[in-house]
Amino acid sequence: MVLKLYGYPTSTCTLRVAVTLKEKNVPFEFIPVDLVGGQHKTPAFTANQPFGQVPYIVEDDGFQMYESRAIARYIAAKYAGVGEQLIPKDLRESAIFEQGASIELTDYEPFVSGLAWENKFTQMYGGTKDEKRAESLLATWRSKLDAYDKILGQQKYIGGNKITLADLFHLPYGSVLLGIGIDEFSSRPNVARWWNDITSRPSWQAIKDGL
Known part of the structure; x- marks a missing residue:
């Protein structure tokens, strides 16, 4: 089993x-x-x-x-000993990972999920897109990604210099937005480098189109 x-x-x-x-x-x-x-x-x-x-x-x-x-x-x-560690054991590396995980939860997810719902899922379920809310979410998300670009200019990943769960958590909703033509990743060099890195991982390539 x-x-x-x-x-x-x-x-x-x-x-x-x-x-x-x-x-x-x-x-x-x-x-x-x-x-x-x-x-x-x-x-x-x-x-x-x-x-x-x-x-x-x-x-x-x-x-x-x-x-x-x-x-x-x-x-x-x-499964800490298998593959990438994903959650660092070193105290300070762990602290930076937790910082990155918090960034994803508070400065990314609310805006990408909101944009996904307004631009895709609401219509799927028979609702009507709230244009003003969508515009506001997009403006805020753009400002958040500007901050991401600064962070990722100083470290390789959002949770430090090694891949962690903080990075993987970004993948699903970011990919939904790209799928409906909302691309705010490629215009920011450090964000673009990071996004291309994490989306090219075999783990994501294996499941990105669904299970």
Whole structure:
């Protein structure tokens, strides 16, 4: 038996876990969840994920957990000796990693996820794009990436000089935006170098189009 990953094939959060599993060469079985049909809101599903969201994992011994970033941290820690370390052990390197992880969560994710919803997912679910909100999100994200360009001019990755989870966490939503023609990466040299680096990793190439 192998770890089971319950999620949606193109879900950003599901892919966040999958790329971590691939980085660590952890075999897993993907169990698709029918989001369109509402499977994630059924009692059987919420018994495992009380918020009715994807993904969650179940290991051979029955241990399970949800929240994509938490799962990724667990996998990185459990398989620390396999592949890239992803979470540094050195105190100061770990501090810079945590700084980078915080940057992703507070200065990146709210804006890229908001842009993805306004420019893609809202229409998919029959809603109407809020043009003013989309413009505001884009303006703020541009200013955030200007700061990224400064950071990445001083270090190779957002979490230090080695690849970490802080970098991998950026991949799913950034790729969604590129897929709908919103490219704010290539115009900033340090950001462009970093983005090309992390998106070219075999782990991401293996799952970027869905599970």
